[in-house]
Amino acid sequence: MIxxxxxxxxxxxxxxFGGLSLFLKMLEKCHFEEQLEKCCIPVQGSNRGYKPIQLIxxxxxxxxxxxxxxxxxxxxxxxxxxxxxxxxKRGADHRAYQRYFNKFSQAINQRVFGELFRWFFSELVFDNxxxxxxxxxxxxxxxxxxxxxxxxxxxxxxxxxxxxxxxxSDVRMIANYWLRPGxxxxxxxxxxxxxxxxxxxxNKKVGLVRMDSGFFSGKIxxxxxxxxxxxxxxxRFNNCIKYNLTHEKRWVEVADGLEIAETTYRAxxxxxxxxxxxxxxxxxxxxxxxxxxxxxxxxxxxxxxFGKYRYSCFVTNLGLPAKIVYDSYRxxxxxxxxxxxxxxxxxxxxxxxxxFWATEACxxxxxxxxxxxxxxxxxxxxxxxxxxxxxxxxELISTPAYLGRTKNKHILYLARSLxxxxxxxxxxxxxxDFSLPYSTEKA
Numbered sequence: 001m002i003x004x005x006x007x008x009x010x011x012x013x014x015x016x017f018g019g020l021s022l023f024l025k026m027l028e029k030c031h032f033e034e035q036l037e038k039c040c041i042p043v044q045g046s047n048r049g050y051k052p053i054q055l056i057x058x059x060x061x062x063x064x065x066x067x068x069x070x071x072x073x074x075x076x077x078x079x080x081x082x083x084x085x086x087x088x089k090r091g092a093d094h095r096a097y098q099r100y101f102n103k104f105s106q107a108i109n110q111r112v113f114g115e116l117f118r119w120f121f122s123e124l125v126f127d128n129x130x131x132x133x134x135x136x137x138x139x140x141x142x143x144x145x146x147x148x149x150x151x152x153x154x155x156x157x158x159x160x161x162x163x164x165x166x167x168x169s170d171v172r173m174i175a176n177y178w179l180r181p182g183x184x185x186x187x188x189x190x191x192x193x194x195x196x197x198x199x200x201x202x203n204k205k206v207g208l209v210r211m212d213s214g215f216f217s218g219k220i221x222x223x224x225x226x227x228x229x230x231x232x233x234x235x236r237f238n239n240c241i242k243y244n245l246t247h248e249k250r251w252v253e254v255a256d257g258l259e260i261a262e263t264t265y266r267a268x269x270x271x272x273x274x275x276x277x278x279x280x281x282x283x284x285x286x287x288x289x290x291x292x293x294x295x296x297x298x299x300x301x302x303x304x305x306f307g308k309y310r311y312s313c314f315v316t317n318l319g320l321p322a323k324i325v326y327d328s329y330r331x332x333x334x335x336x337x338x339x340x341x342x343x344x345x346x347x348x349x350x351x352x353x354x355x356f357w358a359t360e361a362c363x364x365x366x367x368x369x370x371x372x373x374x375x376x377x378x379x380x381x382x383x384x385x386x387x388x389x390x391x392x393x394x395e396l397i398s399t400p401a402y403l404g405r406t407k408n409k410h411i412l413y414l415a416r417s418l419x420x421x422x423x424x425x426x427x428x429x430x431x432x433d434f435s436l437p438y439s440t441e442k443a
Contacts, residue, residue, distance in 0.1 A: 012402050013080040013081040013084065013402060013403070014081055014400055014401065014402045015079050015080075015081035015082045015085070015400070015401055015402070016079075016398060016399075016400055017061075017065050017079065017082060017397050017398065017399070017401075018399040018400060018401020018402075018412060018414045018415070019396040019397040019398065019399035019401075019414075019424070020061060020064060020065065020082065020085075020397050021085060021401070021412055022376075022380070022396060022424075022427055022428065022431065023060075023064060023372070023373075023376060023397075024057075024061075024085070024086065025428075025431050026372065026375070026376055026380070026431060026434065027057070027060075027372065029431060029434050029435060029436075030123070030372075030436050031436075032372075033053050033057075035116065035119050036052070036053055036056065036116070037053075038115070038119075039111075039112045039115045039116050039119075040111070040112070041056075041112055042100070042103035042104060042108060044100070049096075049100075050092045050096055050100070052100065054086075054088055054092060055092055055096065055097055055100050056365055057086060058073060058076045058077075058091065058092055058097070059073065059097060059362070059365055059366070059369070060365070060368075060369045060372070061076050061082065061086070062075055062076050063346055063347065063366055063369050064369065064373070064389070064393070064397060065393070065397060066393060067347070068347035068350050069347065069350045069351060070094045070095075070097055070098055070351060070353075071094050072094070073092075073094045073097055074091075074093065074094050076091050076092075077090075077091030077092060077093060077094075078091065079091070081401065081402055081403055084403050085403055085412065097362075098353055098358070101353060101355070101358035101359075101361050101362050102353065102355050102358045104357050104358055104360070104361035105357050106357055108357075108361075109357055109360055109361050109364065110196075112361075113177075113361075113364045114196070114199065114200060116368065117175060117176065117200040117368075118199070118200050118202060120368070120371060121168075121173075121175065121200060121201050121204065122202070122203070122437075123436040123437045123438060124171065124173075124375075124437065124438060124439075124440055125437050125438065125439035125440065126170060126171060126204070126439075126440045127204055127205050128205045128206075128207040129168055129169070129170045129171070129201075129204060129205070129206065129207060130168075130169040130170055130207060130208045130209075130210065130331070131166060131167070131168060131169070131175070131197070131201075131206050131208070131209050131210070132166070132167040132169050132209075132210045132211070132332050132334075132335040133164070133165070133166055133167075133190070133193075133194075133209070133210075133211045133215060134164075134165055134167065134211070134212065134332075134335045134336070134339065135162055135163065135164050135165070135180075135186045135214065136162070136163060136165070136339050136343075137150075137151065137152050137153070137154070137160050137161075137162055137182070138160055138161045138162075138163065138343075138348075138349035138352075139152065139154070139155050139158050139159075139160050139349070140158070140159045140160055140161060140182075140352060141158075142352075142354070143159075143354075144159075144161075144352055144353070144354050144356070144359065145354060145355060145356035145359075146161055146179065146180070146181040146182070146356040146359075147159040147160060147161055147181075147182060148160075148181050148182045148183045149182060149183065150162055150181070150182035150183035150184065151182075151185075152182070159182055160182035161179055161180065161181065161182055161359070162180045162181065162182050162183075162184050162186075163177060163178060163179045163180055163363070164176075164177075164178045164180060164186075164188075164189070164190070164193050165177050165335075165338075165339070166193070166197040167334075167335045167338055168201070169210075169331060169332070169334060169335070170440070171374065171378065171440050172334070172338065172374050172377075172386060173370075173371045173374050173375075174338065174342075174367050174370060174371060175197050175200055175201055176193065176196060176197040176200060177360075177363055177364050177367045178193055178196075178360070179356065179359055179360035179363060185214065186212070186214025186215060187214060187215045187217050187220060190215060190217075190220055191219065191220070191223050194223065194224075198227075206229055206230075207230065208230050208231070208232065208318075208328065209224060209229050209230065209231040209232075209233075210231070210232050210233070210328075210329055210331070210332040211231070211233045211234070211332075212233075212234045212332070213233070213234040213235060213236045213237075215233055216233055216234065216235055216236040216315070218267060218269045218270045220233075221233070221270075221274065221315065222271075224317075225317060230316075230317060230318050231315075231316060231317060231318075232314050232315075232316045232318065232325060232328060232329045232332075233314065233315050233316070234312065234313070234314055234329070235265075235276065235313040235314060235315055237311075237313070238267075240265065240267075241265065241276075241313055244263055244265065244276070244278070245278055245280070245311050245313060248261045248263065248278060251280065252322075254323045256285055256286075257281055257282035257284075257285030257286040257289075258279070258280075258281050258282075258286065258289075259279070259280050259281075260277065260278065260279050260322045260323055260326060261277075261278045261322070262275065262276060262277050262278060262322045263276050263278065264276060265315070274315050274316075274317070275315065275316055275317065275318075276313060276314070276315055277313070277314045277315075277316060277322045277325045277326060278311070278312075278313050279311065279312040279313070279314075279326050280309040280310065280311050280312075281309060281310050281312075282308060282309055283307070283308060283309065283310055284308075286310075289310045290310065290312060312326075314326070314329055341370070341388055341389065342366070342367075342370060344390075345388055345389035345390055346366050346369065346370055346389065347366075348363055348366045348367070351363065351366060373389060373392070375438070376392075377392075378438075378440060379430070379434060379438055380427045380430050380431065380434065381427065395420075396424070396427075399414050399415065399416055399424075400414075400415040401413060401414045401415065
């Protein structure tokens with residue numbers, strides 16, 4: 001280690017996020033700015049106000065660079081080199097973002113994001129996809145609109161929001177996001193949410209819908225069947241379901257410690273019986289198995305299998321073998337990873353405003369930033385692994401750079417080691433030929 005040294009300053013405007021140029025070039029290739037203008041997003045009332053596109057791109061850049069709340073968006077404002085790269089004379093203060101999102105209302109959110117998401121998914125060439133629905137809890141610390149006490153397993157009694165999300169599993173993207181008050185159940189407003197989601201994915205075929213037990217409802221099942229959609233939904237463990245599980249005798253072992261059976265079940269408010277696939281996993285052989293134990297279901301202690309198994313149960317209208325139904329549902333667990341990524345990498349639960357619809361608008365733009373990041377991973381990264389944003393930030397975005405100029409054009413000078421330049425350049429070369437529509441089958 002060199003111990004005797006001085007420090008000096010240079011006048012060059014250097015950004016620590018030179019790798020962001022790859023993502024900005026992708027947005028340019030996608031004609032994202034033009035599409036935003038077509039969506040008729042709210043505009044500023046003052047000539048001194050920042051253009052909406054600058055604020056939205058600033059939000060994207062801030063989130064991709066690691067901002068986890070509105071105050072952190074100043075990382076873009078004070079990065080003069082990054083502002084120059086984006087063509088801005090000056091960056092916006094974080095309060096400008098909050099003021100702008102306050103212009104959004106329920107009607108504006110529905111119109112703008114309906115059009116924006118329809119455009120985005122219409123540019124992706126894929127069909128016969130799997131649609132996963134899930135909800136999550138976002139804890140709030142203040143008195144924001146809609147932040148009320150509700151189901152909150154990690155911090156009981158704290159106010160929260162309870163948003164509903166729709167995931168396109170095949171391409172690891174998100175098709176819809178509605179913010180809801182914290183005292184709503186998982187299935188609240190689901191039918192309207194489903195209709196809105198299908199409208200955003202127009203002309204796409206839905207091969208399968210998957211949901212957890214929070215959506216185990218006769219009205220939801222009827223609605224899916226009326227639309228001729230195949231579904232697999234985890235059952236809520238009522239007394240009748242518990243009885244069927246513990247008194248079933250025709251279990252078939254399909255793997256070590258894994259047994260499957262099936263039956264039919266008709267709830268009191270159902271017009272017809274439906275197929276039920278039942279699964280039990282031996283705790284001793286499969287200690288990490290998902291499901292509920294008999295002890296948790298408060299059944300009879302004289303049962304010989306008391307506590308020996310974990311049980312799961314699914315209602316479906318698929319005609320496939322029971323084992324395939326079970327395996328198909330297991331893929332729904334990936335939606336939990338998407339929620340974790342949204343919270344921990346994109347900080348969607350920390351960008352909160354007092355105004356309910358402003359919070360929802362900001363959340364939807366973060367969802368769009370997530371979708372573009374997912375598109376980047378699909379189309380441009382030379383890796384079989386689906387890397388998280390934190391890894392991409394470390395490997396690509398965090399590249400020191402400064403903007404120079406020759407007689408003919410601007411040049412972004414990047415400080416990267418010789419070993420990593422080739423992978424960076426390969427993405428840049430791919431960007432030259434990248435365009436929409438994009439076929440996800442290439443990835």
